Amino acid sequence: xxxxxxxxxxxxxxxxxxxxxxxxxxxxxxxxxxxxxxxxxxxxxxxxxxxxxxxxxxxxxxxxxxxxxxxxxxxxxxxxxxxxxxxxxxxxxxxxxxxxxxxxxxxxxxxxxxxxxxxxxxxxxxxxxxxxxxxxxxxxxxxxxxxxxxxxxxxxxxxxxxxxxxxxxxxxxxxxxxxxxxxxxxxxxxxxxxxxxxxxxxxxxx
Numbered sequence: 001x002x003x004x005x006x007x008x009x010x011x012x013x014x015x016x017x018x019x020x021x022x023x024x025x026x027x028x029x030x031x032x033x034x035x036x037x038x039x040x041x042x043x044x045x046x047x048x049x050x051x052x053x054x055x056x057x058x059x060x061x062x063x064x065x066x067x068x069x070x071x072x073x074x075x076x077x078x079x080x081x082x083x084x085x086x087x088x089x090x091x092x093x094x095x096x097x098x099x100x101x102x103x104x105x106x107x108x109x110x111x112x113x114x115x116x117x118x119x120x121x122x123x124x125x126x127x128x129x130x131x132x133x134x135x136x137x138x139x140x141x142x143x144x145x146x147x148x149x150x151x152x153x154x155x156x157x158x159x160x161x162x163x164x165x166x167x168x169x170x171x172x173x174x175x176x177x178x179x180x181x182x183x184x185x186x187x188x189x190x191x192x193x194x195x196x197x198x199x200x201x202x203x204x205x206x
Contacts, residue, residue: 015059020089028160040152045101046204052092053203057114058085064118081172091161104203130181137173
């Protein structure tokens with residue numbers, strides 16, 4: 001139990017404070033850096049910061065949910081998804097740096113809150129645990145779609161990252177459903193969207 005706690009704490013520290021690494025090539029890394037105005041650059045960096053915060057939260061959610069999971073197949077799926085989300089962390093972090101922006105100063109807070117939500121979701125059983133995962137990924141996908149509409153048209157590097165993230169999130173949602181995830185009540189989905197709006201509006205600036 002102590003060893004497991006240390007490992008989980010180490011994972012949290014690495015997620016929030018360390019530089020993430022990607023096994024896959026960064027999408028759009030072979031494209032030229034676009035000529036953006038200062039306003040466009042700041043806006044793109046802020047959108048990528050929101051996406052980075054979303055990946056911080058995803059790591060915490062998966063960690064909390066996997067801690068509560070009692071089915072090896074589900075736990076393995078959560079860990080695979082978390083590994084892929086780590087790549088998203090690396091991609092968004094690199095892009096923020098290229099755009100001259102900064103990561104959210106509230107990342108420890110985002111992580112702690114998402115971890116608590118993940119543990120809570122896991123307490124309701126595997127079907128709801130997976131249903132929560134699927135709904136989370138769908139909402140993340142919707143946010144990413146909206147960011148494609150907001151990013152500067154010439155910023156092909158950011159667009160390539162967001163597009164690949166959308167594909168990965170959709171796959172995670174499908175996996176959760178195939179493993180037995182059930183639709184969540186409308187009130188829960190609405191509450192999730194409300195919490196997401198607070199996070200995105202705050203992370204844009206801080």
